[in-house]
Amino acid sequence: MDLRVAAIIPSAGRGSRFGGPREKQFLLLAGRPLLAHTLVCFERSELIQEIVLVVPSHRVEEVRSRFLPRFGFRKVRKVVAGGATRQESVYEGLTALEPPLDLVVVHDGARPLVKAEAIRSCVEAAARYGAVVQAVPITDTIKEADEEGRVRQTLDRSCLWSVQTPQVFSYDLLLRAHQAALREGFEGTDDASLVERMGAEVRILRGSYENLKITSPEDLLVAEWILQRRKA
DSSP, X not given: OOOOEEEEEEOOOOOTTTOSSSOGGGSEETTEEHHHHHXXXXXXXXXXXXXXXXXXXXXXXXXXXXXXXXXXXOSEEEEEEOOSSHHHHHHHHHHHSOSOOSEEEEOOTTOTTOOHHHHHHHHHHHHHHSEEEEEEEOXXXXXXXXXXXXXXXXXXXXXXXXXXXXXXXXXXXXXXXXXXXXXXXXXXXXXXXXXXXXXXXXXXXXXXXXXXXXXXXXXXXHHHHHHHHHHO
């Protein structure tokens, strides 16, 4: 595949829901920082030419001088400070990229269990369609409720998906979507929602339930178990 593909890894969150004095992306998972697990798959992917890592502003120098050399991440071309929101952090990563580029992969730094085949399948699909997100079907019953907790309706889960990352987009499309959102003061819950506002079609690619986002200590325990099972 003769395409220039870059990855943005937003990892600037403070992890307030996780608790503790240290950001969750730097906590240990199977003996290595969680963020190192996330980055290694992109480092090893032959489809990814460069990585921009977005971290909290007070971690930038530490990551550049100690974290990257320690783990040998050579594809991380830039480490930039994140913004107040995830959307702002992704935009900081976007503006740090150096075109020309064909595709941009956005992947949460707190999803350390991503597999190489997920990156490949998303990139290949995005090369065809222009915008692809990885997602899994909803398995729980989903109810819509009002402000007082009264159920309004039970939604049809057969057409509902829980969206994950990687999300892969045409570079020009994603940049225009972020610029439009910034101009119009729109805050989306993921990058695909910004692209959808542009009227572009976004395709869903079925992902894996193992590709969980670490948001609590319990998630970290589950991730440890998954890694042990993979090694076994």
